[in-house]
Amino acid sequence: WILIGGxxxxxxxxxxxxxxxxxxxxxxxxxxAFNIAVYTLLPFGSRAVRRDEVTGMSDIxxxxxxxxxxxxxxxxxxxxxxxxxxxxxxxx
Numbered sequence: 001w002i003l004i005g006g007x008x009x010x011x012x013x014x015x016x017x018x019x020x021x022x023x024x025x026x027x028x029x030x031x032x033a034f035n036i037a038v039y040t041l042l043p044f045g046s047r048a049v050r051r052d053e054v055t056g057m058s059d060i061x062x063x064x065x066x067x068x069x070x071x072x073x074x075x076x077x078x079x080x081x082x083x084x085x086x087x088x089x090x091x092x
Contacts, residue, residue: 005088006041012084013037016077028066029073 017033020026032051039046052058070078 002041005092006043009081009084009088010037010040012081013040016081019077020073026069029069 013033014037017030017037020030020033036048039048
């Protein structure tokens with residue numbers, strides 16, 4: 001899995017995480033992108049869950065401001081990562 005598609009998708013998520021970490025506003029999403037990069041490398045036996053479901057608390061990434069951040073994320077980077085995942089799935 002890592003050789004066929006996991007490595008290059010994880011690399012894309014790591015680049016996105018670094019770019020978000022450079023912009024101080026993107027720090028909550030940088031951590032999430034890093035976690036998804038790790039999840040992309042080893043997805044077997046794991047399950048993605050929302051942070052507020054685990055902690056029971058809302059924060060800047062899961063609260064009302066999270067919607068704005070998620071829209072900005074989707075417009076700037078989310079679409080090309082989603083396309084990368086779709087291409088990987090089609091090729092496999």
